[in-house]
Amino acid sequence: MTARMEQWSFPPKFDDGYLPDPDSRYWFSHRETMPAADRDAAILVRLQEICAYAYDHAPFYRSKWDEAGFHPSQLKSLEDFEERVPVIRKADLRSSQSSAPPFGDYLCVPEGEVHHIHGTSGTTGRPTAFAISREDWRAIANAHARIMWAMGMRPGDTICVAAIFSLYMGSWGALAGAERLGAKAFPFGAGASGMSSRCAQWLDMLKPAGFYGTPTYAIHLAETAIKDGLDPRKFGLRYMFFSGEPGASIPAVRERIEDLYGASVFDCGSMGEMTPWMHLGGARGTPGMLSWQDIVYTEVCDPETHSRVPYGSRGTPVYTHLERMSQPMIRLESGDLTIWEDGPTPCGRTYPHLPMGIIGRIDDMITIRGENVYPSEIEAALSKTDGYGGEHRVFVTREGTMDEMMISVELDDAGWQQGDERRKAFHAQVSRQLHDMLGLRAAVEVVAPNSHERTDFKAKRVIDDREAFAEMRRRQEGGSS
Ligand code: 8LH
Known part of the structure; x- marks a missing residue:
């Protein structure tokens, strides 16, 4: 059967001139x-190859696996892989890079073959460097072109990449895919002041077919365009693909973007480390994201045991690269939460799929009076509320011994203009929606449109000072002032 699998080899080799019918x-x-x-x-054969390769080339894996009593020759089934191969975590990568700088002892190619260096933002501690070889860059471009094809993009389409060009892999990955697809790549970028107005102006001029960014930014961009007197529906966009945060798989958010632009919306994205990160990526006809298992083998696992959960259940994705040679990730624990379903899917692909996309990071779950809630679920509930002005903030704090939550939510312009009665009605609607959808009783504040800051990157809507509160209490109890 592998003989019929197109361009499937180890090490991966791609025909860069290939295009489907x-x-x-x-x-x-x-x-x-x-x-x-x-x-x-x-995939099992590929896992045997990749594990043997990593064992030979990466002291990182060799020592971890020796310690766990695993040797690649023991790999006889996917169950062996799941049961015997320990997961790795971002912290393991950081510590490997700090003891073997700069790329860690899991770099499996000579440093001279590194073609691109990217990395994590490093906002919480030491950043991690991604060293990507030339051949891996080709593999990434091929994988992304393939998934963008599934979304409907075709050679000759103009594709606007409206995300910051820095170490962030999102923008670069979309660009690599657009180039390999034979599209007209339009790397507009993001991040500098005044760029949103100019982006709207360029979109209006160029009428691109495709757009890449974060869902939050697409909404902000549409608001900016409307304020500048432009109609986003006239940009002529047909495909908008998003990554980096939840949104594109939240029905009310997806519909809002589709409505603002008159385009089809696709969700994609796993983690920078897992580039080609579009291996979780949407396709025309199938809601949510597919898990393209022959690019990155994904197991949705119980977060404690790291064993696969049955289809239909929630778990955390654990990823293994099948087409990367420079820093292959083997069972990288994501820390995200999703639900997976068995294929085949409406688009005819036989991959598992994630109908709700990625719900959020497990660590981001908020517990209020025994109710667990993810920020994306609050976003889903608010986005479904008539009159929602497009932004909100969730404040979580500790009062006495209780955790308390307050949600500050914008009413849209039309509603705000209607005055007090409408504001009160909206307040009641929001409270009801949060209660009915999430079982949450949270204090709600209704604010004017545009009260909350917009971003051109990933939104940060939760302000949680419980840790600061607990820290202060510990200091006080410890006797210091
Ligand atoms: C998501 C999603 C999504 C990522 N839905 N949450 O943009 C793709 C890659 C390059 C990226 O964002 O990588 P980065 O900066 O390492 O962040 C990874 C995290 O971002 C991931 O663990 C998720 O929590 C989140 N994320 N794409 C929901 N489509």
């Missing part, structure tokens, strides 16, 4: 639609 909905029709069990058999 223009009428095909698939880039690699066999790889995408083959029986999942046959694909799993091919």
Whole structure:
């Protein structure tokens, strides 16, 4: 069966001139639609190859696996992989890079082969460097072009990349895919002051087919365009693909963006470390995201045991690269939360799929009076409320021994103009919605449109001072002032 899998080899080799038949909905029709069990058999062989390769080239994996009593020769089934191969965490990568700087002892190619250096933002501690070889960059471009094809983008389409060009892999990954697809890449970027107005102006001029950014930014950009007297629906966008944060798989948010622009919305994205990060990525006809298992083998696992959860259940994705040679990630624990379903999907692909996308980071869960809630669920509830002005903030604090939550939510312009009665009614609607959808009783504040700051990157809507509060209490109890 592997003989029929298109461009499937180890090390990966790609024909950079290849394009599917223009009428095909698939880039690699066999790889995408083959029986999942046959694909799993091919994945097992690839896992044997990649584990042997990592064991030989990366002291990081060798010492971890020796300690866990695992040797690649023991890998006889996907269950062996799940049971015997320990997960790795971001902290392991950081510590490897601090003892073997700059790329860690999991760099499996000579440093001279590194073609791009990217990395994490490092806002919480030491940043991690991603060293990507030239061949891996090709693999990334090929994988992303393939997934963008599934969304409907075609050679010759203009694709606007409206995300910051820095170490962030989001923008660069979208650009690499657009280039490989033979599209007209339009790397507008983001992040400098005044760029949103100029982006709207360029979109109006160029009428691109495709757009990449974060969902939060797309909404902000549409608001900016409207304020500048432009109609985002006239930009002529047909495909908008998003990553970096929840939103594109939240029905009310997706519909809002589709409505603002008159375009189809697709969700994608896993983690910078896992580039080609579009391996979790949407396709025309299937809501949410597919898990393109022949690019990155994804297991949705119980966060404690790291064993796969049954289809239909919640768990955390654990990722393994199948087409990367420079810093292959083998069982990287994401810390995110999702639900996976078995294929096949409405688009005919036989991959598992994530109908709700990524719900959020497990660590971001908020517990208020025994109710657990994710910020994306609050966003879903508010976005469904008639009159929602597009932004909100969630404040979590500790009063006495109780955690308390307050949600500050914007009413839209039309509603705000209607005065007190409408504001009160909106307040009641929001409170009801939060209670009915999430079981939450939170204090609600209704504020004027545009009260909350907008961002051109990933939104940070939760302000949680419980840790600061607990810290202060510990200091006080410890006797210091
Ligand atoms: C998401 C999503 C999504 C990422 N839905 N949450 O943009 C893709 C890659 C390059 C990226 O954002 O990487 P980064 O900066 O390492 O962040 C990864 C985290 O971002 C990931 O663990 C998720 O928590 C979140 N994320 N794409 C929901 N489509």
